[in-house]
Amino acid sequence: MFWLAIALLCLVPAVQGATSDFAWCYHNTSCNDATWATNAPSYCNGSRQSPINIDSTKATLDSNLKTFTFTKFDSKTALVKMENTGNTSKTYLWIKLSSDVGSGVTVSGGGLSEAYTVLQFHLHWGNMASTPGSEHTVDGTRYPMELHIVSIKSSYNQNVTAALKDSEGVAAFGFLIDVDTSTTGQPASWKTLTTLLSQITQKGQAIDPLSVSVSVDDLVPANNLKSFYRYLGSLTTPNCEEAVVWTVFKQPVKVSKDLIDLFSTTVRVGDASSPYMMNTYRNIQPALTVTHNSSPKTSLSFGLLLLALALWMS
Ligand SMILES: *[C@@H]1O[C@H](CO)[C@@H](O)[C@H](O)[C@H]1NC(C)=O
Ligand SMILES: *[C@@H]1O[C@H](CO)[C@@H](O)[C@H](O)[C@H]1NC(C)=O
Ligand SMILES: *[C@@H]1O[C@H](CO)[C@@H](O)[C@H](O)[C@H]1NC(C)=O
Ligand SMILES: *[C@@H]1O[C@H](CO)[C@@H](O)[C@H](O)[C@H]1NC(C)=O
Ligand SMILES: [Zn+2]
Numbered sequence: 001m002f003w004l005a006i007a008l009l010c011l012v013p014a015v016q017g018a019t020s021d022f023a024w025c026y027h028n029t030s031c032n033d034a035t036w037a038t039n040a041p042s043y044c045n046g047s048r049q050s051p052i053n054i055d056s057t058k059a060t061l062d063s064n065l066k067t068f069t070f071t072k073f074d075s076k077t078a079l080v081k082m083e084n085t086g087n088t089s090k091t092y093l094w095i096k097l098s099s100d101v102g103s104g105v106t107v108s109g110g111g112l113s114e115a116y117t118v119l120q121f122h123l124h125w126g127n128m129a130s131t132p133g134s135e136h137t138v139d140g141t142r143y144p145m146e147l148h149i150v151s152i153k154s155s156y157n158q159n160v161t162a163a164l165k166d167s168e169g170v171a172a173f174g175f176l177i178d179v180d181t182s183t184t185g186q187p188a189s190w191k192t193l194t195t196l197l198s199q200i201t202q203k204g205q206a207i208d209p210l211s212v213s214v215s216v217d218d219l220v221p222a223n224n225l226k227s228f229y230r231y232l233g234s235l236t237t238p239n240c241e242e243a244v245v246w247t248v249f250k251q252p253v254k255v256s257k258d259l260i261d262l263f264s265t266t267v268r269v270g271d272a273s274s275p276y277m278m279n280t281y282r283n284i285q286p287a288l289t290v291t292h293n294s295s296p297k298t299s300l301s302f303g304l305l306l307l308a309l310a311l312w313m314s
Helices: 033-039 160-164 188-199 257-266 296-313
Strands: 004-008 068-071 079-084 093-097 106-109 116-125 145-153 170-180 228-233 244-249 253-256
Touching (some): 116 170, 116 257
Parallel strands (some): 170 244
Antiparallel strands (some): 004 116
16 A cells, blocks of 8 residues: 555546555555455456566567557656555555646557556655565566556546456556666656655645656656566556556666655655555566567667678678
8 A cells, every 4th residue: 555656637537546445555464465365356366466577588579569659758747746645545645647638648559459548657665775665576686666657548538447347458567666876866857756755744645736847758768668578467456457458668767776765764654653655565476478579689689680691791
């Protein structure tokens, strides 16, 4: 339950808001993820649950995974609300983003069957940068944080309930966050975002309206969006609906340690005397089939091969 959510399009209900009524949590044994399969067997006890460990050596190449088209990811007016909802049964901390009314933030391409409209993004983290808290792991490595952008098929016209009934109704994009040890207070977009956390340290506090000149592109640079893993999984919070086309980008986003540390040392689950939100991730679920598009490394080797051929033929 301890996580940070950022919604795009303020009129749209969050995917999480449409889910469970039971008071799930992360680190109280009475409600943590070990209890979800019992308390929400549909669908937390299902067979295509997220997150998973991605074994890069087992991921197969899928030539249908073409380039993504991200629309309005460069909008500097997308962030409209940031709220700490505390350890309610649904979400803990909201930061809503809205694009200009009527012009959706969307994603298409990348092997998706149609355009998806982005609803929100949120983060998962551990305890300081030193205790990692990403949801997906890659070859067994857990990263300090993970950012999730959540979208639903545009054809559902913002009806989350309908999207959750479709096995590919939701497209979620995972960005692994790694520590940039060479600097502090960077990237500037993340500095802006994390500085705001001090205004919503307690449950129920919100910054609304929020005006910051930060775009999604600023937070997850385009360079990070080229190579990715793909699999069919679920929401990582109850009711864990198996409605998600997952994209996990290979290239981690680098954020300086001081900023990563702020998440687990600023926002609390309740009032000023309550614990800080930390270790806000679900444990790894059984492995699923993962594919990937070509990586920069692969294209580089291919380019070199072509170059060698060209030289040999000349
Ligand atoms: C754990 O959850 C139970 C049931 O919601 C609650 O009564 C208890 O106070 C919680 N414990 C902690 C340490 O938050
Ligand atoms: C979860 O699913 C497994 C396999 O279908 C089943 O054996 C088990 O009883 C289920 N557990 C719960 C809590 O529903
Ligand atoms: C949303 O979708 C659900 C499930 O398909 C449907 O029952 C409901 O009427 C829809 N809501 C609206 C507002 O269209
Ligand atoms: C939420 O946090 C408050 C304050 O620490 C605590 O009293 C309550 O038991 C928590 N609820 C859950 C469901 O963990
Ligand atoms: Zn998430």
